[in-house]
Amino acid sequence: MQKVIVLLFGMIALGAQSQTWKPASVSLTTRWGKEVTPSNAWTEYPRPQLQRASWMNLNGLWNYAVQPKGQAIPASYEGQLLVPFCIESSLSGVGKPLLPSQDLWYNRTFTLPAAWTGKDVLLHFDAVDWETKLWVNGKKVGEHKGGSDPFSFNITPYLKKKGEQEIVLSVWDPTDTGLQPRGKQVLDPKGIWYTAVSGIWQTVWLEPVPKTTVQQFVPTADIEGGKIRFATTASGLTGNEQLHLVIKSRGKTVKDTTAAFQPNLAVSLPSVNLWTPQTPNLYTVDVELRRNNQVLDRFNSYFAMRKIALGKDKNGYTRLLLNNQPLFQFGTLDQGWWPDGLLTPPSDEAMVYDMVKLKEMGFNMLRKHIKVEPSRYYYHADSLGILLWQDMPSGFAGFNTPSHVAAEAREDWKRPAESATQFETEWRAIMDHLRFFPSIVMWVPLNEGWGQYDTKRIAELTKNYDPTRLVDAPSGWTDRGVGDVNDAHQYPGPGMEPPAANPGRAIVLGEFGGLGLVVKDHIWDPKKRNWGYKTYLEKDKLVSEYTELLYNLQLMVPRGLAAAIYTQTTDVEGEVNGMLTYDREVIKIPEALLRQLHASLYAQPNGKITFINKATETEPNKFKYVIGAAPDGWLQQAMPASFKETESKPLLAKGASIYAYQDFTINEMPEGLGVKLYGFGDAKIYLNGRLIWEEEKIRTKRHYDDINLSNKISLLKKGNNRLAVECTNATQETHFDFCLYRLDK
Helix, strand or coil, X not given: CCCCEEECCCHHHHHHHHCCCCCCCCCCCCCCHHHCCCCCCCCCCCCCCCECCEEEECCEEEEEEEEECXXXXXXXXXXXXXXXXXXXXXXXXCCCCCCCCEEEEEEEEEECCHHHCCCEEEEEECCEECEEEEEECCEEEEEEECCCCCEEEECHHHCCCCCEEEEEEEEECCHHHCCCCCCCEECCCEXXXXXXXXXXXXXXXXXXECCCEEEEEEEEEECCCCEEEEEEEEECCCCCEEEEEEEXXXXXXXXXXXXXXXXXXXXXXCCCCEECCCXXXXXXXXXXXXXXXXXXXXXXXXXXXXXXXXXXXXXXXEXXXXXXXXXXXXXXXXXXXXXXXXXXXXXXXXXXXXXXXXXXXXXXXXXXXXXXXXXHHHHHHHHHCCEXXXXXXXXXXXXXXXXXXXXXXXCCCCCXXXXXXXHXXXXXXXXHHHCCCCCEEEEECCECCCCCCCHHHHHHHHHHHCCCCEECCCECCCCCCCCCEEEEEEXXXXXXXXXXXXXXXXXXEEEEECEEECCCCCCCCCCCCCECCEEECCHHHHHHHHHHHHHHHHCCCCXXXXXXXXXXXXXXXCECCCCECCCCCCECCCHHHHHHHHHHHHCCCCCEEEECCCCCCCCCCCEEEXXXXXXXXXXXXXXXXXXXXXXXXXXXXXXCCEEEEEEEEECCCCCEEEEEEECEEEEEEEECCEEEEEEEEEECCCCCEEEECHHHHHHCCCEEEEEEXXXXXCCCCEECEEEEEEEEC
């Protein structure tokens, strides 16, 4: 990438202002947050996908005021706020909430360099939450609605010929009083809902562009044809322009070509260096837009040769393919929150730290959960080799169907037309912004029914808008039979949907785990509940439980599981179920151990799964059972008198207990052995009278838990065997079920 010249003006004045700025008081901070100053706040070039040499960074101290909603431009301001950090954050220097009844006003000045004369000046806002209105030199320029999609204005007509130029910005944010996409922000944070983020929260910058300029440059790889295609849009064209491209791979020029400008240009490559998580090969490309041998516009970009698709493995399971090869995708739910910056990472270095640690832990993917990061985040994912599933930030609203109705039977929300239009406008804008980045392999427009509406249409809209990627719609709970995957959420799990019921779609586990560890002195608010789906006070217990969780996951891969996502990368406010603490100071499980535990997931599945009794979600299952109290010797008796046989799932009242068994015959010893279990309460599993597994307060809820018993195969015997399960002290009214399966090479 070419060297970027950063134009920073007014540094003397900024230095004086910096002496008065300090972070707002907060209970927890990061090492990077402690290094932030007004002069070093996000100084990196913000748009690596289309990088020009000249720009001006407007991050730093801005004047601000909070006024009742709807009032005129303030006559004076109440203080200074550090951009790009939101007003609620510590690093803004303010650290106070913005209410839906208020407007947040920003003000600052800048001076343009003489070298920009004759060029158009674009003012870029990479993210402002939520409704933005802009004035330049007292004249209104425009408005924008959306909290996560970047936007810009051509402010050239509003600029004075010389001297200081003034920006005034107003922002209104309804937070959780509105239906707009917002992710997990609420005015009263607790549980899985976090502190609100209002106003500017990503970089603000100026860019001079020529009258004839490239606006978008999006590569799409054709790995079979050995070609890279560039979708290019430009303004000010006269019809006789050319594109000159110099493409390099691993520092060496592989293509130097000039072609007449066209919206879709295909360039053949002499050889193809594929992009994978193990070898994240990136090509660089220097681009010139020319007319009559005169360079009109010049920028740098990059691309990767990679393909994402679905395909069948040798056992007929649908898999996620990378470059036409099955690849199990395993990562974390990554929410991207920070104690000092909230949605804004303290620095580029801090942002990269999380990603590097995930790679060191042996993950090859992450799900960017209901948040859009700065562009540089995706560049780092491209460079490091991390597969990304990108969520749309959701706006929570429930279903019209009563909550007691099972999630899969509920109807989609009848979303108001204006809200639906806004959601889809933002979603298209986010896809337009992010479709450049090859690390993104899955779009996730809907999550767990939060604001879920018109599921089939939204899935089709997403797929048609970008057919080069897969679509997960929705992730968790409320599947409608559409999209490329069926995505289960199971806490702690693991669990999965049955492949047989989902022909043509990959089976993925979009969220599971959530095992918490309370680490003293690294807690957001020690006075409140700090929780995980299971929470421990001892590190050794967390390690033991995570090891068992991953062991159970292993046998699900040959059964058709194509991807899994563990909750989560870091603790977030009251949630303590991260791999790292919220301040990123403590790694809860050693990276080397995690790499070892994860390595077996990536091996190509070998062997065939056979259900010894029925696959319960898709076929009736028979077993013997009694509800109440089990007679003595029930584990060995041929058929205790009080037991009966069922062909459906018995229903337990809250507090009840069930004892059940299934006899089966073994002729050849299997390579693996697993159980699927459904129930609530304290569970125990016996094999031929021996207790082989137990767990208190299981909560399978929507999907069966998978339990890997392969380490107990030595207890099997040729001929007749008995698997017995008890579930006592049911914690709610629940159905009970189980089934047994084997893996054979």
